[in-house]
Amino acid sequence: MSANRRPAVRRVDPRLEIMTETIERLVPGATPAFLSVTVTETLPDTTGHDGEPHKHTWTGPPQALAERLFTALHGRPRTEEPASPLAEAEGAKRRRDIVGEASALMSAGTALESAPWYPCRPGDIIHLHYPPAGDFPAFGETYLVGDAGDGLMSLQRLAHTWPEDWSDGSGSGFLVEGADCPIYDLWFEAGPHLLTVVRDGRPVHVGAR
Incomplete structure (x- = not known):
């Protein structure tokens, strides 16, 4: 079964998770469930019955603030599983949407x-x-990009956690003997949201979690 044909599952955009975690870390060591954020507007040259300046406040959990920031920057966060580029193109083709495809x-x-x-x-x-x-x-596959010579690169499978039904190795067809871009098929068929790229021991691309 290919990655782009799996049923949708609810996910959180990793950019939204990063925003939320950054806000939560404003108080080192705090328990996220106990945190709230308060934004206060203090009106100058005004006083209330208590002699303090008038104030307008907004209070909410870190997640609510992160969602507002995310929506302002990127639009409303998606909660469904992103589709692979190939799946999106096939969906547009079925709708006869040539431009969308x-x-x-x-x-x-x-x-x-x-x-x-x-x-x-x-x-x-x-x-x-x-x-x-x-x-x-859930399961996964790990690949290594190799030097195939003549400026080309290969994609070799290092490890997997396939279900038993995939024990014959027929479940994945992403091996590459030599290509300019060995992850091309992975990027388009599985989708960037399901990929993590590690270079020199550091993740340089992390798909949706």
């Missing part, structure tokens, strides 16, 4: 080629995550 593929290509870590380098580690679906638990 081309846009899905072109946008994915631009996102890949404009990534600060692109192109891949020999020694890069690529992790592919498969979300749980039906009777299948």
